[in-house]
Each structure stands twice: as structure tokens, then as C-alpha cells.
Amino acid sequence: MSTLEYSSSHTLLLVFAGITGCLFVASLVGLILRMCLTGGRTNSVIINLNARINAWWVMVLILALAFWAGNTAVIVLFAFISLQALREYISVTYTRRGDYRALLWCFFFFLPLQYWLIGIGWYGLFSILIPVYAFLLLPISSTLGADTTRFLERAAKVQWGLMICVYCLSHVPALLVLDIAGFTGRNLQLIVFLLLTVQSSDVFQYVWGKLLGSRKLAPEISPSKTLEGLIGGVLTSTAVGAALWWITPFTWWQAALIALTINVLGFFGGFVLSAIKRDRGIKDWGQMIEGHGGMLDRVDSVSFSAPIFFHIVRYWWT
Amino acid sequence: MFEKTLASIFCAIIRILTGARAVWRGTQPETRAQIYYANHRSHGDFILIWAILPPALRAVTRPVAGADYWLAGWLRRYLIERVFRGVLIDRHVKRGDDPIGAMLGPLEAGESLIVFPEGTRNQGDGILPFKPGIHHLAEKRPDTEFIPVWIENLGRAMPKGGILVVPLLCTVTIGTPVTLEPGERRADFLSRCQDALLVLEPSE
Numbered sequence: 001m002s003t004l005e006y007s008s009s010h011t012l013l014l015v016f017a018g019i020t021g022c023l024f025v026a027s028l029v030g031l032i033l034r035m036c037l038t039g040g041r042t043n044s045v046i047i048n049l050n051a052r053i054n055a056w057w058v059m060v061l062i063l064a065l066a067f068w069a070g071n072t073a074v075i076v077l078f079a080f081i082s083l084q085a086l087r088e089y090i091s092v093t094y095t096r097r098g099d100y101r102a103l104l105w106c107f108f109f110f111l112p113l114q115y116w117l118i119g120i121g122w123y124g125l126f127s128i129l130i131p132v133y134a135f136l137l138l139p140i141s142s143t144l145g146a147d148t149t150r151f152l153e154r155a156a157k158v159q160w161g162l163m164i165c166v167y168c169l170s171h172v173p174a175l176l177v178l179d180i181a182g183f184t185g186r187n188l189q190l191i192v193f194l195l196l197t198v199q200s201s202d203v204f205q206y207v208w209g210k211l212l213g214s215r216k217l218a219p220e221i222s223p224s225k226t227l228e229g230l231i232g233g234v235l236t237s238t239a240v241g242a243a244l245w246w247i248t249p250f251t252w253w254q255a256a257l258i259a260l261t262i263n264v265l266g267f268f269g270g271f272v273l274s275a276i277k278r279d280r281g282i283k284d285w286g287q288m289i290e291g292h293g294g295m296l297d298r299v300d301s302v303s304f305s306a307p308i309f310f311h312i313v314r315y316w317w318t
Numbered sequence: 319m320f321e322k323t324l325a326s327i328f329c330a331i332i333r334i335l336t337g338a339r340a341v342w343r344g345t346q347p348e349t350r351a352q353i354y355y356a357n358h359r360s361h362g363d364f365i366l367i368w369a370i371l372p373p374a375l376r377a378v379t380r381p382v383a384g385a386d387y388w389l390a391g392w393l394r395r396y397l398i399e400r401v402f403r404g405v406l407i408d409r410h411v412k413r414g415d416d417p418i419g420a421m422l423g424p425l426e427a428g429e430s431l432i433v434f435p436e437g438t439r440n441q442g443d444g445i446l447p448f449k450p451g452i453h454h455l456a457e458k459r460p461d462t463e464f465i466p467v468w469i470e471n472l473g474r475a476m477p478k479g480g481i482l483v484v485p486l487l488c489t490v491t492i493g494t495p496v497t498l499e500p501g502e503r504r505a506d507f508l509s510r511c512q513d514a515l516l517v518l519e520p521s522e
Contacts, residue, residue: 083485087337091487092520097441097477103484281521286487287339 008186011247015192016064023060026053045210051291052206059289059298063195067188072119074191075173079115084295085165085303086111088285093157098145102138102155106162110134114170121177130167135159164273164303165296171306178310180249180317189247190313197241197259198266198305205233205267222274234263249317258312262305269304273297321400328401329369329376332362336475337487340370343518344494345465347372351425352463352495354379355452357445357515358434359473361387366472367432368402370490379430382421384409405431409438418454425459432467435511439478445515448508456498456507463495464511468518491518 030050037046066077090103110130117126139155175190209229217225241259245252273296277283286294332338356367364381371379381398385406388398398404405424407417421431435448452464468491475486496514498507 087485087487090484091471095474096443097474100474100477100480100484103474104482107485108482286337 008189011186011189012067012192015189015196015244015247016060016067019060019196023053023057026056048291055289055291067192071173071176071188074176074188075115075119078169078173079111081295081299082111082115082166082169083107084288085169085285085299086161088288088294088296089161089165090158092280092282092285093161094150095154095158096145096147096149098147099142099154099158101145102141102158105138105141106134106158106166110162111166114166115173118170118174118177123174123177126170126174130162134162138162168303168307169299171310172302174306174310175313178314178318180313183249183317193241193244193248193255194262194306194309195302196244197237198262198301200240201233201237201263201266202270202301203233204236205229208232208236218271221271221278225271225274230267234260234267237263249313258309261312262309265305265308266301269301272304273300325368325376325401326373328365332365332369335483335485336362336366336472338366338370339487339489341489341491343491345463345492347375349375349378350430351428352430352465353425353452353455354430354432354465354467354492355435355511355515356432356467356469357473357519358436358439359441359469360439360476360478362472362476363434363469364404364432365402366469366488367467367490375430378428379432380405380424381432382407382434386410417451418458421451421455422458425455425462435508440473441478444519445512448512450504450508452511453498453504453507460498460500463497464514465495466493466511466515466518467491468493468515470520493518 030046030053033046034050037043062077066073086106090106095103114126114129117129138158142151142155142158172191172194175194176187178187178190180187205225206229208231209224209226212228212232213226215227216223217227217230238256238259241263242252242256244259245255248255250258273285277285284293285296288294289298292298354367356363364383368376368379368381381402381404383398383402383404383406385408388394388404388406398406405420407420408415411417421433424431433452435452436446437449438446440446456462456464470489470491471486472488475484475488493514496507496511
């Protein structure tokens, strides 16, 4: 069956119908667990599980609405995801009065400009805006605050946050810019492939970890990550990625290989951001998404996998 | 009625802008006369504390604010007098002024106060040494609980001299109440109050 037999919107409809089906099953399982296992007692794991499933319904609904509304809506949605992630990141990062202007530049100039450049498809500039221009201009702005206390640390932390929360995440909607022969008008499907693969990896790591997990991977960084969770999660979602080959320009084994790559990267994305959380003495980045924590808790894996996925596709398929 | 609606709108706006979250770590909300004292880095500080209080508490809690700033211009005057129901204190005390008396009035009527004992907005880390005002209040009403309130991030979001607001997420942490002990010296009481506030500051 060729991908071109269906229109893009038809394909997306099929995928979202599939996701909805999975969520129905998950909600049903959550309901059964709550009724059977708790036996009147409150079990925090099951309460959290149900909160997570409910939050997934909301997140999938928002994504579906954005996809239905089109490319611009998807770009705007990710601009807001970046905004919230950057808020959470800067809120727990040490800055001083002298960084006030640099922070204003981050939120009100570089963030919107990055997404606007993606909107107009200017690859040459959006791919260097933050690594080059923000990298040089932000510390200049901070020196004008005339405060040298912990200067390098402050400048580095602001730049790092901008890279992770804005630059890296913006590579999700940047997939819309790619011009792939025989795939015109279907780039939203690349976003679906990326998000579904990486997010399902997070979900399956959680599921396998809760079911079989015993060997802690690195308790000093993340107490909930286990070896069984990692292997089971990455393998299962690699299978999910391979099974989604028909919505991509890849063959099934290419899809599997790419899924494996972005899943491993996604895992380490969560790992790196956990290390930062431990260092700052916090458990979650925020409270925005019930059961999951903050926005950055949900998108940490995506921010690590999106730029690599973007460049894999750009290098070999355009 | 109109002013109450306006106050609710203000609180809603600031809660959305700052993502404000209250963490009642050392005590629970109570409607009897108490004194909330907080670190001061932004003009928005008292509105933020006000916004995170449960509505029943907000109705009986009044911010103590500097008259020089808030009486300049009709809009500020209207907001502080009618909407926020502030207790205005002249920071440059002249002969005949009675700032302590002005604060005791609402306390005796059963209302709570929000005070900033540093006296001015701090532009650095930590806190500035406290002014003796809260000790005077404690001597006049020794049974009053002084509740430390640490405001995190608002000073970074809208600092002194800043015009735009950096959209950071603010947290308001309410600590363990301090009361004056019999015969306690002023310096000891003030330093106890400062310590009770500083333990709420997130570690760096």
C-alpha cells in the first residue's frame, strides 16, 4: 500500500483515531486498577497513573486541534510550549538584577523571532539565530547591567535554557520547512512520527519500569528510572516507530533505526534534565500538567530528539 | 462592590501572569489578626501575597504601603485607598506622625497586615536588615503572630526600575509564625524574624 493512496488529512485522522483508541484502553485499565486494586485504600501510584492518563487526553486533544487548524497553529502551539518551558527553567535558575534585560530579550525577542523564522521557512537564519546571535548578544546585554558576580555562570545558564527550551524544541515545527520529494504537503506526519515515538517511549519506560523494574539505573539522578524500564520502553517504542513507517517517507527498517536513535536521545534528554533538577533540589519543573509535573518534564525528551531527527531527515531525505 | 470586583480582577491577572503558587509550609490560613511580613523586591509584592490568600482572608488583610509612592497621582491613590485598602505610612517620619498607631488600628479591629520590614525594595540577594517597626508592634500587641512570607522570583520578574515583566513563575512560601517572647530584646526579636524568613529562601 503506498502512502499516496490516502490524503494527508485522512492519514492524520487514522493516526489520531488510533491514539484515541489507545487512550480509551488506558483509561479503562486505570479505572479497573482503581476499582480492584485499591480496595478502599488510596494508592498514590494509581492516583498518579489516572492523573497522567487524564492529562494525556487533554494534551492529545490540544495537539489534534492544532493539527486540524494547520501549520501556523502548530508553530504557535510550540512557541507557547517553549514559552512555558523557558519560564519553568529560568524560574529555578540563578540570575541577578543585571540579567533583567537579557531575560527580556530571551522571552520577547529571540523566542518569537525563532518561531517566526520557522513560519517563513528561513532555514539559514533559524538554524543559527540562538547558537550564534543570542550566544553573542545576551552576554553583551548582561555586561551592561554592570554586575560581575557569577557572571559566566549566569550567562551560560541563560544560554543553555534558551537552547533547550526554544532552539531545540523549535525543531519540531521546523520539520514543516523540509522539502521532501514525493512527500509534499505531508510534513505534519513527520511531527506525528517524532512525537508519537518519543512520547510513547516515555510512557512505555514508565509502564515497563512499574511492571518489571528492579535494577535502578542511576538513583542519584532519577530514582524512578530502571534498566528494565529503559530497555523495555526503548524497544517497544522503536516497534511503534517501525509500525508507523507508512506515514513517513522512510522504509520500515529506516523508521525503526530512526525511532531507536530518537528514543535513546529522548531517554538521555530526560536524564540530563533530571540531573539539573536534582542539583537544584526540585522534583518537577512545575505544576502545569496534572500528574506529569511541569511542561519541561513532558518535553525534555522531545527537546533532545527533535534537532537530531530534523537533521537526519534533512540530510538523507532532502 | 465595584472595588471588590476590581480587586478580584487584579488578583486573577497577577496569578495568571506570575503562575503564582502558595506553599503553606509553617502554618495554615487563619482569619484572626496576624502580621504577614515579607521580603521586598518589587512594587507587585503585596498584590502577589494578596492574590494567593484565600478570598476570606484577603477581605480582612491590608497591605502597609509607602505613602510617598502611593499618594503620587490619582490612579495610585484610588487603587491603594479603595481597591487594596492599604494602610499608608510615611517612610520619612515627621513630628506628629504615628505610623505604629496607624497599623495598630486595623489590628485591633481584627484585621491582618502585610508589612515589608526591610523598608525599601532590595536589589540584591537575601534580605536587608529589618527596621524596628515590627518590634514596636509586637510590644504593643505581644500575642500577635508574625508570619514570615518568602516571595520568590517577583523581584526578578518586575525589578525596581523595570518596565516590562519577565514572565517567570513566582512562589510564595509561608513559614512558621514568630511571637515576641517576654522580655525579649529588640535586636533578638528582629534577628529571629529575619532568620524565620531566610530559611524559606530556596537554597542556591
